[in-house]
Amino acid sequence: MMRVVFLVVLVGCVVAEPVYKCLSDAIFQRASCSKVRSYMAGTWAEVRRLQLPFPMYGEDDCVVWKVHATAMNENGAEYQLTAESFGIPLMGVSPVVMHVSGNDSDGTCDISMSLDIPKLQIIRHIKNWKITFDDEHQVMVGYVCIDNFVEAEIERGLLYRNMLFMYVQPQLNRIMVNRVRHSLDDIVERLSPEMAGLEEETDAMYKELHKSKCRGF
Secondary structure, rough: OOOOOOOOOOOOOOEEEOOOOOOOOOHHHHOOOOHHHHOOOOEEEEEEEOOOOOOOOOOOOEEEEEEEEEEEEOOOEEEEEEEOOOOOEOOOOOOOEEEEOOOOOOOOOOOEEEEEEEEOOOOEEEEOOOOOOOOOOOOEEEEEEEEOOOOOHOOOOOHHHHHHHHEOOOOOHHHHHHHHHHHHHHHHHHHHHHHHHHHOOOOOOOHHHHOOOOOOO
C-alpha cells in the first residue's frame, strides 16, 4: 500500500501568536551565527514556550532535545535535533534538521529549520530564526516571526505570528539550577513588556513564558 505524504502549506496549520509586529533586535539581543555554532550542540530541555505552532507534542510536555552537529566549517553548520518527552522518544516526529549558514559580518547569516512530522502529515522549512543565550550559555531562546495568513487578523493589523521557545542545559546541582532559573526569569522580564505591546488588548499569550514545562524551571 502506497504511503502518501502531503506537503502542508502554511495556511491552516500554524496557530502561533498573532501580533502587530515582530520583536525588535534590540530587545531580543540576537546571538551571532558564530556563537550559535559554538554553543548549539548538546542537550537542551524546552522548559518554556509560547503556544505550539502545531501539536507535535502536548502543550504541557517537558521536551528534551538532543542536538549534534552533522557538518561544520567556518561558514556554516548542520545539526540534527532529536526529541524525547519524559524520557520517551517522540513518536511520529522525525529529527529536525537545522542549518546555520553565512556570516554576520556581511549580513548573510541565516538560521533555518526543516521539520517532518509524519503523524500530522506536515513538512515545513522555516527560515530567519533568531537565537540568543544568557551570559553563561546555559539558557537558549529560539524565536521566529512569520507573516500572518489569517485575513480576519490581518484586517485588525495583526500582520505577523510569533513563535518562541526557551531551553536550558541540564544542571547537576541546586546552585546552578537556581542560577539558570534566574537567567530564564531575567530574559522573560526583558522580553515581556515589548511582547505585551505586540498583542491585541484581549490577549496575554506572552504570559505563557512565565510557566515552566519542566520541574524546577
